[in-house]
Amino acid sequence: MASPVSQKLEEKLVCSICLELFRVPVTLPCGHNFCKHCISDHWHKQEQAPAGAEKGYTCPECRRAFERYPELEKNVTLCSVVELARDGEARVSGTERCEVAHGELCPQHGRLLELYCEDERQCICCVCSIRQCQRHRRVLFEEERSKKQALLKESLEKAQEESERIKQAMQELEERTRNIKDSSEGLRSVILSKFTLLRKALEDCQWRTVARMEQEQAAALGHVGENWSLLKDRLDILGQHRERAQRLLACPDHRAFLQEFRLLPSPESPEALLPVEFDVASVVEPIAEILTNVSRLLLEDLPGSVAPKAPEPVGQDHRNLTFNPETANKYLELSKGNRKATHSPGTVCGRQEQGPRFEPWQVLCTQGFGHGHHYWEVKVSSHSVILGVTYHSLPRERQQGHKFNIGLDGGSWGLQVREDCYLAWHRGQAEKIQEPLYKNLGVSLDYGKGLLSFYGLGERTRFIHSFHSVFTEPLYPVFWLCEGRAVMLCQRD
Incomplete structure (x- = not known):
């Protein structure tokens, strides 16, 4: 049973309106304390008074009137004392809970949330302040x-x-x-x-x-x-x-x-015939180089253009070639069937002189190609070999300062296989091409398009170089072989 002192103290902690322990006690300017809810409800009823009745805000105890609605500040000290009076372990009754918003109560202790713990970063009640947050920094909600x-x-x-x-x-x-x-x-x-x-x-x-x-x-x-x-x-x-x-x-x-x-009159001397001249090359010659440069620009250099496609290894355009023994240099030995040429140094092949032979170590093929597309393959024993195409009028004599004459004039085109690179020869100019060395090579001639392309044949067909020109005569495959080298013309059924 509570002591008289406790009873008197508890009486001082009772709201004079609801006659219950203060719930969120607030202090009026006159010094009297009430529950925040009770005094607010009391003033609300005064505001609802009928017309003609005296209106205003008065203290229920001392009847002191206030012109304006007083600002209600929570009495923190009184609130703490009330909470202690409620016996820290007691639970708030169901009737009291319903009068306080759920968000204003501590979910752990059921107490009114009064302070803010900066360390925990959450609102706490008086029990939290004593038990969990005693050494934490605690401040008022307003602060x-x-x-x-x-x-x-x-x-x-x-x-x-x-x-x-x-x-x-x-x-x-x-x-x-x-x-x-x-x-x-x-x-x-x-x-x-x-x-x-x-x-x-x-x-x-x-x-x-x-x-x-x-x-x-x-x-x-x-x-x-x-x-x-x-x-x-x-x-x-x-x-x-x-x-x-x-x-x-x-x-x-x-x-x-x-x-x-x-x-009987004697027959008169015949009239001299008019000279007939029609050299198609002379018509094309002024623009041949321009067309060559334009073709290269459009097909290779112009961004976004399509490079020449590698031909199929086997196709209807494949040509089986044979060497022309009448053109072979005397040091070039041809196999039976004229499908392989070997340069044997120091050995003069015993062939009868049947026509103009090359002084350089060169040989033409018997076949010449004009209109249409043609493709052939060759196998070289090593580097230091030139393969290409030429008009039949390629000079047979050795050109001064050169061991070969393929690609030195405007009527022949050649690809020189060197140990570390390729050289593309035409009109005496050589263009260096940095590609791997292949022993099996493919040659594609599209006569109508003026396109001569060389490819390396391995696991994959690799494009090496293309010549662009305007062809005016049949083209014959031609080869130059350094000492000890051999070239074989690949055949297909």
């Missing part, structure tokens, strides 16, 4: 809220600044998008205009070249026609003379023969 409000305002300011920066960046991106589109459209217009101009220039050059060729052809054919007419007239005159001479020879009368012979 902690002030700190948090400052942080929140700073966060809002930063968020606002960041929002402004983002909006500015988005505006810059929109401007950048417009600039990109404008620049792209302008560049597109320029590129389309430039390519249109290039196409027109190529078409004009094409038609001028074709027109000149047709003009040269018409002139040459005209001379041929005139010469044919002259020869036809001369043939008719000779035929008439032959008939009269035969009749005269058959005449038995000597007198008549002599008289008719005197009247």
Whole structure:
């Protein structure tokens, strides 16, 4: 049973309105204490008074009136004393719980949340303050809220600044998008205009070249026609003379023969024929180098262009080649069937001189190729070999300062296989190509496109080099072999 002192103390901790222990005690300016809920409800009833009745805010104990709604501040000390009076281990009754919001009670002890623990970063009750947070820094809600409000305002300011920066960046991106589109459209217009101009220039050059060729052809054919007419007239005159001479020879009368012979005119000397000249190479020569450079530019150098594709190892365009023994240098030994050539130093092959042979260590193939696509494969014993194609008019003599003449003029193209690289020869110029050394090589000739390509044959077909040109005569495969080297022409069924 409680002592008289405890009873008197508990009486002082009772709200004069609800007659219960204070729940969230607040102190009025007059010094009297009430439950926050009770005094708020009391003043609310005063505000709801009927018309004509005296309105205002008064203290229920001393009847002191207040002009304005007083600010109600929690009496922390009184609150702590009330909590101690409630006996720290006792539970708040169900009736009391329903009058306090669930969020205002400690979930662990069921006590009213009164302080904020900075170490735990949470609101605590008086039991938490004594048991768990006795050595922690504890502050009033108002103090902690002030700190948090400052942080929140700073966060809002930063968020606002960041929002402004983002909006500015988005505006810059929109401007950048417009600039990109404008620049792209302008560049597109320029590129389309430039390519249109290039196409027109190529078409004009094409038609001028074709027109000149047709003009040269018409002139040459005209001379041929005139010469044919002259020869036809001369043939008719000779035929008439032959008939009269035969009749005269058959005449038995000597007198008549002599008289008719005197009247028989002798055939006149034939008129000189007009010179007929039609050299297709001379028509192409002025633009051959230009077309070669344009082809290389469009097919290889121009960004985005498609490089020549490697041919299929076996196809209908494969050609079986044989060496032409009439052109082989005297130190080149050909196998039976003329499919392998070997350079035997110091040994002169015992072949009869049947035609102009190469002074350099070279040999032509018997087959020559004109229109269409052609492909062949060769196997070399080692480096120091040249393979290529040439017109039949390739000089047989040794060129000064060179051991070979493949690729030294405008009518031959060659790929020299060296120990560390390849050299592509044409018109005496060599282009270095850094690719692995292959002993099996493929050669692709697309005569109509003016494209000659070389490939290395291994596990995968590897492109080595392409020549672009305008071919005007049949092309013959040609080879040069250094001492001790051999070349075999690969055959397919």
